[in-house]
Amino acid sequence: MDKVNLVQSRTLVIPQSDIDTDQIIPARFLTTTTRKGLGKALFADWRYDSAGKPKPDFLLNRPEADGCGILVAGNNFGCGSSREHAPWALLDFGIRAVISTEIADIFRGNSLKNGLVPVIVDKTTHSWLIENPGAEITVDVDACELRLPKGRTVAFPIDGFSRYCLLNGVDQLGYLLNHSDAITRFEDTRSWQP
Amino acid sequence: MTGKSLFQKIWDDHIVVPETADTPAVLYIDLHLTHEVTSPQAFSVIRAKGLKLRRPDLTLATLDHSTPTVPVASLKDLDIVSEPAAAAQIRMMIENCREYGVELFGFDSDARGIVHVIGPELGITQPGKTIVCGDSHTSTHGAFGTLAFGIGTTEVGHVMASQCLLQRRPKTLAITVDGKIGPGVTAKDIILAIIGRIGVGGGTGHVIEYRGSAIRSLNMEQRMTVCNMSIEGGARAGMIAPDDTTIEYLKNRPMAPKGSAWDAAVARWRRLPSDPDAAFDREVTLAANVLTPMVTFGTNPGMVVPIGDPVPAATDASFRKALEYMRVVENKPMLGMPVDVVFIGSCTNSRLSDLREAASVMRGRKVAKSVRMLVVPGSEQVKRAAEAEGLHEVFTAAGAEWREAGCSMCIGMNGDLTASGQLCVSTSNRNFEGRQGIGARTVLASPLTAAASAVAGRIADPRPLIAD
Numbered sequence: 224m225d226k227v228n229l230v231q232s233r234t235l236v237i238p239q240s241d242i243d244t245d246q247i248i249p250a251r252f253l254t255t256t257t258r259k260g261l262g263k264a265l266f267a268d269w270r271y272d273s274a275g276k277p278k279p280d281f282l283l284n285r286p287e288a289d290g291c292g293i294l295v296a297g298n299n300f301g302c303g304s305s306r307e308h309a310p311w312a313l314l315d316f317g318i319r320a321v322i323s324t325e326i327a328d329i330f331r332g333n334s335l336k337n338g339l340v341p342v343i344v345d346k347t348t349h350s351w352l353i354e355n356p357g358a359e360i361t362v363d364v365d366a367c368e369l370r371l372p373k374g375r376t377v378a379f380p381i382d383g384f385s386r387y388c389l390l391n392g393v394d395q396l397g398y399l400l401n402h403s404d405a406i407t408r409f410e411d412t413r414s415w416q417p
Numbered sequence: 418m419t420g421k422s423l424f425q426k427i428w429d430d431h432i433v434v435p436e437t438a439d440t441p442a443v444l445y446i447d448l449h450l451t452h453e454v455t456s457p458q459a460f461s462v463i464r465a466k467g468l469k470l471r472r473p474d475l476t477l478a479t480l481d482h483s484t485p486t487v488p489v490a491s492l493k494d495l496d497i498v499s500e501p502a503a504a505a506q507i508r509m510m511i512e513n514c515r516e517y518g519v520e521l522f523g524f525d526s527d528a529r530g531i532v533h534v535i536g537p538e539l540g541i542t543q544p545g546k547t548i549v550c551g552d553s554h555t556s557t558h559g560a561f562g563t564l565a566f567g568i569g570t571t572e573v574g575h576v577m578a579s580q581c582l583l584q585r586r587p588k589t590l591a592i593t594v595d596g597k598i599g600p601g602v603t604a605k606d607i608i609l610a611i612i613g614r615i616g617v618g619g620g621t622g623h624v625i626e627y628r629g630s631a632i633r634s635l636n637m638e639q640r641m642t643v644c645n646m647s648i649e650g651g652a653r654a655g656m657i658a659p660d661d662t663t664i665e666y667l668k669n670r671p672m673a674p675k676g677s678a679w680d681a682a683v684a685r686w687r688r689l690p691s692d693p694d695a696a697f698d699r700e701v702t703l704a705a706n707v708l709t710p711m712v713t714f715g716t717n718p719g720m721v722v723p724i725g726d727p728v729p730a731a732t733d734a735s736f737r738k739a740l741e742y743m744r745v746v747e748n749k750p751m752l753g754m755p756v757d758v759v760f761i762g763s764c765t766n767s768r769l770s771d772l773r774e775a776a777s778v779m780r781g782r783k784v785a786k787s788v789r790m791l792v793v794p795g796s797e798q799v800k801r802a803a804e805a806e807g808l809h810e811v812f813t814a815a816g817a818e819w820r821e822a823g824c825s826m827c828i829g830m831n832g833d834l835t836a837s838g839q840l841c842v843s844t845s846n847r848n849f850e851g852r853q854g855i856g857a858r859t860v861l862a863s864p865l866t867a868a869a870s871a872v873a874g875r876i877a878d879p880r881p882l883i884a885d
């Protein structure tokens with residue numbers, strides 16, 4: 224995983240609430256066996272017409288989407304399936320942080336393991352972001368804060384371990400395997416065997 | 418000192434390294450289930466790092482998601498009936514399982530089926546275990562008093578290599594359903610009512626324990642229906658304390674313990690239920706006797722109403738978009754809306770009792786001319802059991818299609834799709850836009866309501882058709 228600290232970008236705003244992972248990447252793209260190249264399937268059913276042509280009025284197809292690295296979504300983002308293809312698709316498209324009032328558990332965990340920063344904000348900040356698409360903002364992982372225009376800052380929660388892993392690009396599998404002896408001890412001494 | 422909840426007992430029993438302010442817990446996993454869609458990239462990581470599976474003996478694999486529901490006698494058939502990418506994914510699963518020594522319930526197995534149907538059926542889903550799978554409906558297994566939850570593909574790799582996961586302790590939510598449900602009302606209606614109450618994000622960050630007399634009175638298949646949709650309420654896991662019903666179900670299953678090991682296991686399972694003074698972070702209660710059949714009207718499972726009630730008026734743009742997508746009219750009931758497709762299947766409602774319920778409505782009746790009805794058993798074992806009772810004949814005589822086991826039209830990855838604009842009454846768990854095919858409009862309901870709607874050609878209340 225790449226290190227992530229600052230994500231500085233204009234925002235892309237999709238105000239729809241409860242955006243599920245079937246919207247982020249529809250199931251028919253999940254027959255892939257790699258994690259590459261999924262950006263073109265991002266929001267496919269909202270983004271392309273039935274002939275596969277980009278819909279000109281969908282945000283991701285508009286020129287202002289170019290180079291945006293921060294997605295602001297309506298309330299409760301990422302519910303539904305456990306497909307890690309959802310953060311893979313967002314990252315492949317160029318998104319480095321997602322902001323909402325609530326982010327579903329599995330999507331959030333998957334994002335953190337791939338260097339996509341999930342940012343949960345209060346309702347007031349959220350409304351401001353929704354109403355100001357294209358705002359130039361900064362997600363600062365080290366400081367756990369969001370910097371809005373005119374010097375305004377908003378803190379966001381992120382647990383210490385996830386923050387450490389993002390900042391240092393830590394591969395959590397390596398961390399887990401460092402506990403191999405403890406795992407063996409657990410297996411040998413537990414009171415019942417599965 | 419307060420007592421411990423069912424969740425807390427299982428959590429504590431699986432801590433390899435406790436969590437601290439700075440680091441998550443290392444949690445041991447007793448059973449890792451896997452399927453063809455979310456595992457290939459994890460196997461690739463294991464291969465690239467030169468690792469092995471730590472406990473292939475605690476890992477089970479099946480083919481279900483992109484798998485055809487027409488008979489596949491050999492892998493040659495697969496190339497005829499499947500899209501090349503789906504066929505390649507299935508072949509890769511077979512190869513990966515062979516290379517890493519994982520038992521695969523493939524086309525040559527008479528126990529193949531949807532991952533959340535076969536675990537319980539084989540008796541390997543047992544109280545007190547931690548169970549994970551790269552699949553959000555792993556919550557189903559919680560019906561046995563297990564801590565079972567869905568994980569992403571990176572975590573699938575973690576479990577393969579270490580048999581552990583890094584986890585923060587979630588919060589607990591007790592949902593109590595007391596009273597007796599009326600005839601024609603099912604476990605599906607209970608869970609849809611619960612999601613309607615708490616909302617699709619209501620359980621985020623929590624593990625749910627379902628309790629109360631209405632839950633206790635459910636059989637295991639019905640309990641699985643309830644726990645299955647915990648994720649639709651935002652909770653990664655939902656669980657029900659083991660009791661006589663659980664133990665009776667597991668007895669003599671092929672992978673359940675035998676002899677003295679069985680007695681020891683039962684003694685251990687009896688200690689799992691939450692202590693009377695266990696505390697929960699949140700509590701919600703619901704009365705069962707007022708519940709009716711439920712149907713969804715929007716594009717997430719929280720957008721749900723009692724079948725005769727009017728669809729609520731839109732409150733915001735997202736809500737309005739959902740009603741437009743569904744072509745549903747505010748302030749009018751869903752009852753009577755024309756139906757194009759009926760799907761009986763998925764890990765929510767594809768077990769023998771679900772098929773029996775649907776057949777009880779179909780017997781001696783016909784699927785309406787305008788309707789295509791697909792019945793897909795959850796596993797090959799369910800299929801055989803249903804055929805032994807003649808249920809397949811009830812469905813085919815009525816004009817429905819009877820298929821091989823798999824996820825099928827729940828997710829539409831194997832070619833079983835609802836066409837754009839068509840309305841499908843489905844016993845599955847997700848009515849997201851496009852879930853059953855691009856532009857498909859999904860109405861979630863119980864097998865009884867789905868069958869009644871197939872007969873009527875319109876969304877129909879099953880209660881008048883039920884002889885009790």
Ligand code: SF4
Pocket residue numbers: 481482531532533552554763764765823824827828845846
């Ligand atoms: S039946 Fe549907 S929800 Fe269940 S595991 Fe298969 S795709 Fe997922």
